[in-house]
Amino acid sequence: MNAITENKPAVAPPKTKSRRRFPTELSIFLVLIGIGLVFEVFGWIVRDQSFLMNSQRLVLMILQVSVIGLLAIGVTQVIITTGIDLSSGSVLALSAMIAASLAQTSDFTRAVFPSLTDLPVWIPVLAGLGVGLLAGAINGSIIAITGIPPFIATLGMMVSARGLARYYTEGQPVSMLSDSYTAIGHGAMPVIIFLVVALIFHIALRYTKYGKYTYAIGGNMQAARTSGINVKRHLIIVYSIAGLLAGLAGVVASARAATGQAGMGMSYELDAIAAAVIGGTSLAGGVGRITGTVIGALILGVMASGFTFVGVDAYIQDIIKGLIIVVAVVIDQYRNKRKLKR
Amino acid sequence: MLASATVSSTSTMAPAPAALPQEVPYLLEVVNVSKGFPGVVALDDVQLRVRPGSVLALMGENGAGKSTLMKIIAGIYQPDSGELRLRGKPVTFAGPLAALQAGIAMIHQELNLMPHMNIAENIWIGREQLNALHMIDHREMFRCTAQLLERLRINLDPQELVGNLSIAERQMVEIAKAVSYNSDILIMDEPTSAITDKEVAHLFSIIADLKSQGKGIIYITHKMNEVFSIADEVAVFRDGAYIGLQRADSMDGDSLISMMVGRELNQLFPVRENPLGELLLSVRDLSLDGVFKGVSFDLHAGEIMGIAGLMGSGRTNIAETIFGITPSSGGEIQLDGLPVRITSPNMAIEKGFALLTEDRKLTGLFPCLSVLENMEMAILPHYAGNGFIQQKALRALCEDMCKKLRVKTPSLEQCIDTLSGGNQQKALLARWLMTNPRVLILDEPTRGIDVGAKVEIYRLISFLASEGMAVIMISSELPEVLGMSDRVMVMHEGELMGTLDRSEATQERIMQLASGITAIH
Numbered sequence A: 001m002n003a004i005t006e007n008k009p010a011v012a013p014p015k016t017k018s019r020r021r022f023p024t025e026l027s028i029f030l031v032l033i034g035i036g037l038v039f040e041v042f043g044w045i046v047r048d049q050s051f052l053m054n055s056q057r058l059v060l061m062i063l064q065v066s067v068i069g070l071l072a073i074g075v076t077q078v079i080i081t082t083g084i085d086l087s088s089g090s091v092l093a094l095s096a097m098i099a100a101s102l103a104q105t106s107d108f109t110r111a112v113f114p115s116l117t118d119l120p121v122w123i124p125v126l127a128g129l130g131v132g133l134l135a136g137a138i139n140g141s142i143i144a145i146t147g148i149p150p151f152i153a154t155l156g157m158m159v160s161a162r163g164l165a166r167y168y169t170e171g172q173p174v175s176m177l178s179d180s181y182t183a184i185g186h187g188a189m190p191v192i193i194f195l196v197v198a199l200i201f202h203i204a205l206r207y208t209k210y211g212k213y214t215y216a217i218g219g220n221m222q223a224a225r226t227s228g229i230n231v232k233r234h235l236i237i238v239y240s241i242a243g244l245l246a247g248l249a250g251v252v253a254s255a256r257a258a259t260g261q262a263g264m265g266m267s268y269e270l271d272a273i274a275a276a277v278i279g280g281t282s283l284a285g286g287v288g289r290i291t292g293t294v295i296g297a298l299i300l301g302v303m304a305s306g307f308t309f310v311g312v313d314a315y316i317q318d319i320i321k322g323l324i325i326v327v328a329v330v331i332d333q334y335r336n337k338r339k340l341k342r
Numbered sequence B: 001m002l003a004s005a006t007v008s009s010t011s012t013m014a015p016a017p018a019a020l021p022q023e024v025p026y027l028l029e030v031v032n033v034s035k036g037f038p039g040v041v042a043l044d045d046v047q048l049r050v051r052p053g054s055v056l057a058l059m060g061e062n063g064a065g066k067s068t069l070m071k072i073i074a075g076i077y078q079p080d081s082g083e084l085r086l087r088g089k090p091v092t093f094a095g096p097l098a099a100l101q102a103g104i105a106m107i108h109q110e111l112n113l114m115p116h117m118n119i120a121e122n123i124w125i126g127r128e129q130l131n132a133l134h135m136i137d138h139r140e141m142f143r144c145t146a147q148l149l150e151r152l153r154i155n156l157d158p159q160e161l162v163g164n165l166s167i168a169e170r171q172m173v174e175i176a177k178a179v180s181y182n183s184d185i186l187i188m189d190e191p192t193s194a195i196t197d198k199e200v201a202h203l204f205s206i207i208a209d210l211k212s213q214g215k216g217i218i219y220i221t222h223k224m225n226e227v228f229s230i231a232d233e234v235a236v237f238r239d240g241a242y243i244g245l246q247r248a249d250s251m252d253g254d255s256l257i258s259m260m261v262g263r264e265l266n267q268l269f270p271v272r273e274n275p276l277g278e279l280l281l282s283v284r285d286l287s288l289d290g291v292f293k294g295v296s297f298d299l300h301a302g303e304i305m306g307i308a309g310l311m312g313s314g315r316t317n318i319a320e321t322i323f324g325i326t327p328s329s330g331g332e333i334q335l336d337g338l339p340v341r342i343t344s345p346n347m348a349i350e351k352g353f354a355l356l357t358e359d360r361k362l363t364g365l366f367p368c369l370s371v372l373e374n375m376e377m378a379i380l381p382h383y384a385g386n387g388f389i390q391q392k393a394l395r396a397l398c399e400d401m402c403k404k405l406r407v408k409t410p411s412l413e414q415c416i417d418t419l420s421g422g423n424q425q426k427a428l429l430a431r432w433l434m435t436n437p438r439v440l441i442l443d444e445p446t447r448g449i450d451v452g453a454k455v456e457i458y459r460l461i462s463f464l465a466s467e468g469m470a471v472i473m474i475s476s477e478l479p480e481v482l483g484m485s486d487r488v489m490v491m492h493e494g495e496l497m498g499t500l501d502r503s504e505a506t507q508e509r510i511m512q513l514a515s516g517i518t519a520i521h
Helices: A025-046 A055-080 A090-101 A124-148 A152-166 A178-184 A189-207 A207-217 A223-224 A231-257 A268-278 A292-310 A314-340 B002-012 B065-072 B096-101 B117-122 B138-151 B168-178 B196-213 B224-230 B251-259 B315-322 B343-352 B360-364 B371-376 B390-404 B421-433 B453-467 B477-486 B508-515
Strands: B030-035 B038-050 B054-059 B083-086 B090-093 B104-107 B185-189 B216-220 B233-238 B243-248 B277-288 B292-300 B304-309 B332-336 B339-340 B355-358 B441-443 B469-473 B487-492 B497-502
Touching: A025 A090, A025 A292, A055 A090, A055 A189, A055 A207, A055 A223, A055 A231, A055 A268, A055 A292, A090 A124, A090 A152, A090 A268, A124 A178, A124 A231, A178 A189, A178 A231, A189 A207, A189 A231, A189 A292, A207 A223, A207 A231, A207 A314, A207 B371, A223 B360, A231 B277, A292 A314, B030 B065, B030 B096, B038 B054, B038 B065, B038 B216, B038 B421, B054 B065, B054 B196, B054 B224, B065 B104, B065 B185, B065 B216, B083 B360, B090 B421, B096 B104, B096 B441, B104 B168, B104 B360, B117 B138, B117 B168, B138 B168, B168 B185, B168 B196, B196 B216, B196 B224, B224 B251, B233 B251, B243 B251, B251 B508, B277 B315, B292 B315, B304 B315, B304 B453, B304 B477, B304 B508, B315 B355, B315 B469, B343 B355, B355 B421, B360 B421, B371 B421, B371 B453, B390 B421, B390 B487, B421 B453, B453 B477, B477 B508, B487 B508, B497 B508
Parallel strands: B038 B243, B054 B216, B054 B233, B104 B185, B185 B216, B304 B469, B304 B487, B355 B441, B441 B469
Antiparallel strands: B030 B038, B030 B083, B083 B090, B233 B243, B277 B292, B277 B332, B332 B339, B487 B497
16 A cells, blocks of 8 residues: 555644543543532531441442442433433333242242242343343334334333233232342342443443444444444344343342332333433433443432432422433533534 | 636637626626635635526536525625625625525525425415414415415415425425515526426426516526526536636537536546456346436446436435445346345445445444544454454554555544544545455545545545456546546436446536436447
8 A cells, every 4th residue: 555655645634632531421420529529518517417428328329329220221322322211110110020920939828920939039030131121122123123213112112011010910019029039139239230230331332343333323323334234133232231121120129129019110211311311421322331321320319318318308309300410411512512613 | 727727718708798788787796706614615706697587597517616606695605705786786694584685585406395384384484474463364375375376387285285295396386485585586506406397397487487577597507408498698617716607599518518617637636557357346237216227337356437427317326226225126236247136235345345425424424433433333343253342453453544544633532523524534435445345336535525635535546446446436526537437437317328438538428428418328
């Protein structure tokens, strides 16, 4: 190729100043710290005690975050492809019901399947994951094959999966779960599961073909296709993973609560989407990182825990939470515009 | 380049027409208008004038600046310098609305109708007839629309949804809408590109009516025969410069073409001595329903074949069909003498094809990703056997490509959005060259990039061909097609009009074939 390098450069280098590179998550992380400090100050003023220096509270907060966090990791990947998943909360409930129904002990006389009690723990776990995976695969296939908007496809799944969860035991909760099953939700297990899953998908998005294709499809679906990416197949995979994670969240949630209930995970899908968006995932697609989503989920958790600690009314909590979600996205958009102008 | 242009234009230019009485004031004058966009001068000190009761045809190749000038006249762009005079008085338009109110209406090349609204609502949008209660008076609106359509002899129901109309009918509604403003000046930007002969005749009769009412019409077209049937005067643009204005009846097709083309090919294009290699690709009777048919050609290793034709002639569709984006509905593609059936870009890449697409923004770039990620996307399967990307090897390859193609970027991590058009294009070309293609298809490879980058891309293409790559180059720029290609295939409305060898290809001959006047079979 020497022949083409001999000629004098005809193009001036583009005038783009190389600016210092901050990780995108730094600003959102500072917001997390800031919110924590605000509650710390209010804590001393209102309750005369520390907010952050209470390990019990922090553990409880992270525990609560981990279930929504699992959903958020899935929905982040869906949003990166310019999609959306409204069904994760309902799929969580369905998976919790089915997993719990296979995890009951034989001392319980009114088990859902009296002949299927005292099963080894992997059976309910796999069933829960399988249900989630199946729901996600259905979402993805409908979207990829029929081309209907993801909003509608997953809205349908959200309603149907919730209905199926209720129909499964006609609304009855499923309880008396085996100790080996509830161990999944004991102590720090949910947090560990959440962090391991976060790490796996952080690596998958950054260092694998799967991740590159996900960003490529979100950035420009037509260009992705022209570049030889099987867009339909990839979309089905992404939605299936989101479903799988919702199934996992259902297993964790039912194990932790030691019961499966059809009303579990109600409106969790919205919290999961909020966590992703606060963490910098763009609904326009192509942009988003798992680290951001984890921090976004933590922000939601700190706020819920902090408001309760300071004694803010639950209704007012919601009002402020809504505001913060909108403000986070407005700031993010403003930042992106400035970045483009430079 | 421009110097040679002025020489040829002065020789073909007659003095300004003096047949019309000079007392008639011009409706519109454009005086010394210039307009630049970042990196390009779109219009350089141009003139134009429109007389009442006449049709002025505006001609020039793609990118000559016609559309930019019309957008300035219609108030969509503001000129950097120079002025517009309306009936002798200088005017400035703050926006399209100001131009409309001053009596200038424009029919855009793209259809701007709302498909979910009916014809009447589309025509009167923004100026609906209101009743005493300030509610929309639908009955009055339908009555006015019916009257307007009747006057223009357009046989459509005002209450019909625009979405239910054919493209040609929509074009007629656009025309009716422009006429409804009762403007003195009507700009038509390629109004016949989507309509049939019957509607063209209808449109011409409408234009004749408007002319007799003393309106001035600016008519942009690529079609020679139209110019001679309706235009009173012809203005020619080339490379953002005004070449001249002549009475239509004082010219013929040849003199018009030489005015439009004018420029000489200088050292832009590298000289190539290339013995053709063996037959690589042969395409027989390839067709895509309703888009193109009967396309056959052979392509040898080391050969550059140009495809010329107007926009919408099916050039891009041929490329997309060969590449599997829109699989063919008939015909055969043979690679190395063996028939292949390609139904997805994925398969095409495996078989050794590469396609640099026409619209960089729409189908090429991943705007929010880095230069590295943009470059590596097509080759990724080969560097991610177990799912994990071999970052180091891939990075080294991309760095190497950047050096060879001289992609100017602060770093490979730079977001590709921040690069200049030429560098973006080179990065995308690198994406395809990394797949080691045997057949490289380039669709408008130099669109929207500066001359320097163009020359680099020309050199690169020549070099690749001399290394034995077969190249198909689609371009709207005739000099580029002529300067680069060994053979030129010319398309017109989905049909192959003929293939010219380098020795017989001239701009005039290509234009004749591309505008459908003649065909070689």
